Amino acid sequence: MIRLIQFLLTLVTTSVRSRLSLQAENAALRNQLFLYRKSGQRPRIKPADRLLWCFIAKFWAGWRTALYFVQPRTVAAWQKKRFRDYWRALSRSAKPGRPRISPELRKLIGRMWEANPTWGSPKIVAELAMLGINVAKSTVEKYQPKRARPPSPTWRTFLDQHVRDLVSIDFFIVPTATFRVLFVFVVLAHDRRRIVHFNVTEHPTAQWTEQQIVEAFPFDTAPSYLIRDGDGIYGERVTRRIKSLGTNEVITAPASPWQNAYVERVIGTLRRELFDHVIVLGERHLLWLVREHARYYNNDRPHMTLDGDAPISRGVEPPGEGRVVALPRVAGMHHRYSRAA
Numbered sequence: 001m002i003r004l005i006q007f008l009l010t011l012v013t014t015s016v017r018s019r020l021s022l023q024a025e026n027a028a029l030r031n032q033l034f035l036y037r038k039s040g041q042r043p044r045i046k047p048a049d050r051l052l053w054c055f056i057a058k059f060w061a062g063w064r065t066a067l068y069f070v071q072p073r074t075v076a077a078w079q080k081k082r083f084r085d086y087w088r089a090l091s092r093s094a095k096p097g098r099p100r101i102s103p104e105l106r107k108l109i110g111r112m113w114e115a116n117p118t119w120g121s122p123k124i125v126a127e128l129a130m131l132g133i134n135v136a137k138s139t140v141e142k143y144q145p146k147r148a149r150p151p152s153p154t155w156r157t158f159l160d161q162h163v164r165d166l167v168s169i170d171f172f173i174v175p176t177a178t179f180r181v182l183f184v185f186v187v188l189a190h191d192r193r194r195i196v197h198f199n200v201t202e203h204p205t206a207q208w209t210e211q212q213i214v215e216a217f218p219f220d221t222a223p224s225y226l227i228r229d230g231d232g233i234y235g236e237r238v239t240r241r242i243k244s245l246g247t248n249e250v251i252t253a254p255a256s257p258w259q260n261a262y263v264e265r266v267i268g269t270l271r272r273e274l275f276d277h278v279i280v281l282g283e284r285h286l287l288w289l290v291r292e293h294a295r296y297y298n299n300d301r302p303h304m305t306l307d308g309d310a311p312i313s314r315g316v317e318p319p320g321e322g323r324v325v326a327l328p329r330v331a332g333m334h335h336r337y338s339r340a341a
Contacts, residue, residue: 050078050082051082054079054082101135101139105135106143108128109124109135109144110143110145112127112128113144113145114145121141121144122137124140125137128140162224162225163190163191164190164191165223165224165225166190166191166223166224166225166227167187167189167190167196167216167223167225167226168190168228168262168263169185169186169188169226169228169263170185170186170229170263170264170267171183171184171185171186171204171231172184172186172267172270172271174280174286175280176280176281176283177280177281177282178282180202180282182200182280182283183201183202183204184198184199184270184286184290185199185200185201185209186198186266186267187212187213187216188262188266189223190262192311193262193266193305193311194298194312195294195297195298195311196216196217197212197216198290198291199212199215199287200283200286200290201283202283204233205233206233206234206235206238207237209233209234209238210237213238213241213242213245214245222245222246223247224247224248225247225249225250226242226247226248226249226250227250227252227259227263228249228251228252229251230251230252230254269297270290273293273334274289274290274293274330277333278333289330292329292330292331293330296329296334296336298310299312299314299336300314300327300336319339322339322340323340324338324339325338325339325340
């Protein structure tokens with residue numbers, strides 16, 4: 001009796017429904033019945049069946065009442081997967097969006113970020129545009145290197161900005177053939193590793209050292225900073241003279257030659273290239289040797305830190321200027337090679 005009443009209610013309900021709704025319900029039930037008849041107890045659902053139910057769920061509001069072989073949330077999951085697959089396939093189609101930039105351009109953007117830590121992405125975009133390279137602001141920001149600290153100039157940049165204002169001074173001793181000990185005073189400019197001044201004495205005093213500093217920087221050419229060690233030769237008199245030139249004195253820590261490394265390296269070069277190969281006869285002989293080697297050092301000797309150039313730049317001589325000749329320096333101990341017409 002109950003089933004008869006249910007049948008009559010269903011018949012009355014369907015009589016007032018639209019023809020399209022009945023057709024959709026009929027197609028849905030027929031599809032499920034076909035799956036059960038073909039597969040037995042557990043129907044095997046194919047991609048075409050999933051596509052059909054996604055279509056029914058999109059255009060028929062009462063699709064849940066006619067669904068029996070799976071849960072409604074399963075059909076909703078099919079719809080989401082179809083949506084993802086559609087847009088994934090569309091993004092991989094033959095019509096890409098923004099073209100990829102070349103590896104060389106990526107490296108250039110990275111170098112710009114590293115070399116200019118205070119720049120922002122608009123500045124780099126503008127700089128690239130001046131080179132005829134048009135990239136988006138988001139692309140520049142994508143290849144920005146990660147920094148653990150706030151942007152600031154590198155230590156190397158700081159040194160390059162101040163190297164023109166730095167000089168170093170130091171003494172070193174040279175024994176002679178008669179067992180005398182002579183002192184050589186050296187003043188070195190940091191910017192081009194150039195020997196600015198030198199002199200030789202047997203009895204270095206504060207007054208003598210003060211005079212050497214004045215001779216090294218005539219006519220308002222004194223540097224901003226002068227680096228020296230804490231040797232007692234300098235004394236208060238030398239300190240006052242340095243301050244009178246408008247120069248700030250920087251004194252290295254005791255037993256720390258690495259804090260005045262440039263002038264220490266020059267002294268090592270003099271020992272290896274000159275004094276290890278000659279016997280110094282006296283003060284005049286030593287002064288002549290240092291003068292000749294300083295002239296060779298400043299004008300002829302290649303320096304690795306200067307890209308193979310000399311402190312006083314030599315310039316490149318192309319092959320068309322003539323044959324190569326050797327020019328002796330320091331009494332033939334060293335040579336400079338040049339082209340002669």
